Amino acid sequence: DQQVKQNSPSLSVQEGRISILNCDYTNSMFDYFLWYKKYPAEGPTFLISISSIKDKNEDGRFTVFLNKSAKHLSLHIVPSQPGDSAVYFCAASERIQGAQKLVFGQGTRLTINP
Amino acid sequence: DTGVSQDPRHKITKRGQNVTFRCDPISEHNRLYWYRQTLGQGPEFLTYFQNEAQLEKSRLLSDRFSAERPKGSFSTLEIQRTEQGDSAMYLCASSLYQGSVGNIQYFGAGTRLSVL
Numbered sequence: 001d002q003q004v005k006q007n008s009p010s011l012s013v014q015e016g017r018i019s020i021l022n023c024d025y026t027n028s029m030f031d032y033f034l035w036y037k038k039y040p041a042e043g044p045t046f047l048i049s050i051s052s053i054k055d056k057n058e059d060g061r062f063t064v065f066l067n068k069s070a071k072h073l074s075l076h077i078v079p080s081q082p083g084d085s086a087v088y089f090c091a092a093s094e095r096i097q098g099a100q101k102l103v104f105g106q107g108t109r110l111t112i113n114p
Numbered sequence: 115d116t117g118v119s120q121d122p123r124h125k126i127t128k129r130g131q132n133v134t135f136r137c138d139p140i141s142e143h144n145r146l147y148w149y150r151q152t153l154g155q156g157p158e159f160l161t162y163f164q165n166e167a168q169l170e171k172s173r174l175l176s177d178r179f180s181a182e183r184p185k186g187s188f189s190t191l192e193i194q195r196t197e198q199g200d201s202a203m204y205l206c207a208s209s210l211y212q213g214s215v216g217n218i219q220y221f222g223a224g225t226r227l228s229v230l
Contacts, residue, residue, distance in 0.1 A: 004156075034218070043118070043205055043221035044157065089156050093217065096162060097169040099145045099209065100217045104156025 003027050004092050006105035014113050019077040021108050023090030026071060032093035034102065035064060035075045037086045044089055048075070080112045118222035120206050126228045127196055134192045135225045139208030146189050147219060148181055150174065151203040157221075163189060196229045203227075 005024045013019045023033075031052045036044035050057040050064045050073070057064050063076045077084055087107045093100040119138040127133050139146050144165050149157035160179070162170040165186035175181075178196075183189040193200055203226050207219040 006156075032217070036221075041223065043120075043207075043223045046218050046220065049218065091156070098164045099147075099162060099169075099211070101147065101159040101162060101170065102149075102157070102219060103159070106154065106156050 001026070002106075004090055004103050004105040006088075006090055006108050008108050009106070010109040010111070012111045012113060013080050015082060016079045019075075019080045019084065019110055019112070021075040021077075021088050021090070021110065023073050023075075023105055024071060025073075025092050027092065027094070027103075028068075028071070030092035030094055030103070032100065033064070033066060033073050034091045034093065035062075036089045036091060036104075037084075038089060038107070039086050047088075077110075082112050082114060085110060085112045118206055118208055118220055120204075120222035120225050122225055123223065124226045124228075126230065128230050129198060130195055132192065132194045133196060133227065134190055135204055135206075135227075137189045137191070137206030137222060139188070139206070140210075140220060143208035143210045143220075144186065145209045145211070145217075145219075146183055147207040147209070148189070148191050149205040149207065149221075151205060151224070152201075157205050160191075193227075196227075198229045201227055201229045 034049040035047040038044045090105040091102040146163045148160040151157040163183040178194045203224045205224045207221045209219045
């Protein structure tokens with residue numbers, strides 16, 4: 001079963017506008033949520049995270065919102081820039097012995113149009 | 115030090131052959147993870163090391179897969195008797211526990227395996 005879902009395989013946004021990427025999860029035991037960005041031929045790069053005890057975290061142009069009751073989180077990018085074009089993965093953190101393993105969604109390909 | 119390094123970047127092998135991949139984590143990171151990513155999917159957890167101890171293994175890791183991390187430094191992932199279904203991107207990540215920011219994992223560029 002897919003514990004973390006990104007239901008939009010792709011999203012196209014005009015440069016300068018807001019990009020909103022969505023993610024849903026099913027496991028209420030997840031304690032952190034992270035967003036990673038991936039360019040072709042590179043590994044995923046950490047972007048921003050949020051603890052399950054918070055509802056918002058902001059870092060420059062990137063803001064992540066968490067709605068625990070709905071088991072939903074979203075990543076807002078504003079303003080969107082051409083360099084933001086990439087695949088974005090939502091990940092949820094699950095405790096294992098002495099660390100945490102990440103459970104990823106399927107990814108959303110974001111394209112920023114000039 | 116610039117990040118997590120994986121070698122080789124690409125591996126093409128024939129079904130039934132054994133392959134081995136290497137991962138060099140960020141030097142001060144004591145936690146190391148292996149993930150597998152197939153086309154159109156996100157990475158899936160395979161196994162985890164804290165220093166040299168392998169503490170967690172996924173059900174995805176069949177008996178043909180083995181991972182080691184001697185001396186708690188680099189790690190190897192070996193697949194014996196490869197099958198076409200093993201074709202995937204194998205990603206390595208490392209982390210250093212950072213308390214409130216939740217153990218961010220830093221990924222390498224991956225090894226793409228193609229089994230013919």
